[in-house]
Amino acid sequence: MDKGRLAIAIPTFRRSAIVAANLGIMIDEAAELGVKLYISDDSPDHETERVIEELATRYDNIHYRRNDPPLRHDSNLLETLLWPEEDYVWLLGDSLRPKPGQLERILSFLADQDLVFVNSHSVDTRNIQFATDKTAHDLIRGALWHQTLTGATIYHRRARCWARNSALEVKKNFPQLSVILGYASNVPTSVAWFGERSLDSTKKQSYWHQAALDVFVDDWVSLISSYPTVVTPEQRQGVLKSHSAMTDLFNANFLLELKKSGHFSWTSTKKPYFWEVMHLSRLKILSILLFPVPVVKLAQRISRSMRCTIKCQKAP
Numbered sequence: 001m002d003k004g005r006l007a008i009a010i011p012t013f014r015r016s017a018i019v020a021a022n023l024g025i026m027i028d029e030a031a032e033l034g035v036k037l038y039i040s041d042d043s044p045d046h047e048t049e050r051v052i053e054e055l056a057t058r059y060d061n062i063h064y065r066r067n068d069p070p071l072r073h074d075s076n077l078l079e080t081l082l083w084p085e086e087d088y089v090w091l092l093g094d095s096l097r098p099k100p101g102q103l104e105r106i107l108s109f110l111a112d113q114d115l116v117f118v119n120s121h122s123v124d125t126r127n128i129q130f131a132t133d134k135t136a137h138d139l140i141r142g143a144l145w146h147q148t149l150t151g152a153t154i155y156h157r158r159a160r161c162w163a164r165n166s167a168l169e170v171k172k173n174f175p176q177l178s179v180i181l182g183y184a185s186n187v188p189t190s191v192a193w194f195g196e197r198s199l200d201s202t203k204k205q206s207y208w209h210q211a212a213l214d215v216f217v218d219d220w221v222s223l224i225s226s227y228p229t230v231v232t233p234e235q236r237q238g239v240l241k242s243h244s245a246m247t248d249l250f251n252a253n254f255l256l257e258l259k260k261s262g263h264f265s266w267t268s269t270k271k272p273y274f275w276e277v278m279h280l281s282r283l284k285i286l287s288i289l290l291f292p293v294p295v296v297k298l299a300q301r302i303s304r305s306m307r308c309t310i311k312c313q314k315a316p
Contacts, residue, residue, distance in 0.1 A: 006107055006154070007084035009038040011076040012094035016047035018202045022097040023055055023062075025200075029103050031059040038063045040080040042070040073207065077150060078175045082164050087157050088116070091176060093150035095202045096120075102198040106154070113192040115140075115180060116154040120199040122146050122246075128193040136191040137230050140184055143193065144224070144231075145243040150176060151199055159183045171223040173208065173215045181227040210261060212254070213268055216243060221273040237276050245279035252280065255288050256297070265289070 008030065012019055023037065030037055041048045041064065052064040063083075071079055081091045088110055098106070110116060111129055117139075119125065131139045140147075147153055153176060163179045166186070171178045183189060208215040224231055224239050231239050244250045258264035266289055268274065278285060 004034045004036075005087045005110065006033075006090060007036045007038055007086040007088070008090045008092050009040070009080045009084055010092050010094050011040045011042070011073075011080040011150075012048060013042040013070075013073070013076070013207075014044070014047075015094050016043070016051050019048055019094055020051040020055070021202060022094070023051070025100075026097045026103070027055060027059050027062075029098075029100065031061070033104055033107060034061075035103060035107075036061045036063065036084065036086060038080065038084050039065075040071075040076055040083065041066045042072065042076045044070070074170055074172065074175045078163070078170060078179070081155060081176070081179070082160055088154050089160060090118075090154045091150060096149075096151040096199050097201075099198050099200050102196065105196065106194055106198065109192070109194050110154070111192070112156070113190045114156045114159050114183065114187075115189065116156075116192045116194060117143050117147060118152050118154060118194045118198050119196060120146065120149055120152050121197070122195075124193070125195040125197070126193065127195050131191045131193075132188065136189050137184065139191050139193060140180065140189075141231055141235060141239060142242075144177065144181075144239055145246045147177060147180060148174065148243060153180065155179070158187075159189075162187060169226070171219065171226060173219045174223045177223055181223070181230055185227045185229040210258075210263060212249065212258065213263060213271070216249060217268075217271050217274055217277050220277065240273055240276045241279055244277055248279075250278055250280065252284060252288060255280075255285065256293055259288060260293060 010019070019039065027037070037059070039048070039052055039062070043066070046066070049064065049066055052062055056062050067076060070076070077091070081089055106118065109127070109129065113130060122143075128139065159179060162183050166182070168178060168182055220243060221240060224236060255264055269285075269289075275282065
């Protein structure tokens, strides 16, 4: 295992306490393994900068920059990925950190792949070290729902050079997937899946939480529809549904929350491919829209109670 092959790059915005906590946990292991840390800060204050200055007394291979003016979400994420010069860059969301001991295991897993997918919350715990050609496209397509997470992909220098030097079209809210899908659409690609669950997170509300329908309907559909080499029109519907189905994003409770905030309405159902993205049945979704929120919640409680009663009756 060669030291110095991997960098961890973290775009951040106004989360100094979270950055301090996560880096404080990972920094000793990173120092021992020679993994450089890069933090690209879009914050309007100097709180994160002060955190990095303190941590730099423990490890001098921390590189920090404060963006003034701010790059904003998509550009900061992409520019952070392209910043380091190491062979591999692990693009990590600022609320995430490697589980203790996993950094060394992942370093040992790197074997000149273009893209390494790191399991965060998938039930697929296999290790697939090298997939190419059609198998690589199959792996990418099946993992797209999971790779929406900023922190689930390690990028080889080849993929980053392509992103830097090509006419990369960055799809709104999905810059990392724009790199993955754009590269795989244009270059013979080798992909790996590191199936051990390897990420811990600090709970926080995602930036897109109250705009989930815009991000995971409009922008998600735009992304998936733009790379027919990897996701053919015949495969599109399954991939569109996969994110909500696998993460349970648009469940009844979340749709009720969006309805109360005014973000989910009858107009929402007119979005192109809205129904293809939803994993709940059409009847359930229409019921959420049709009935007042208290009525829907009462129906949910009755349904849960009935399921519990049936389960208890069946128990020996």
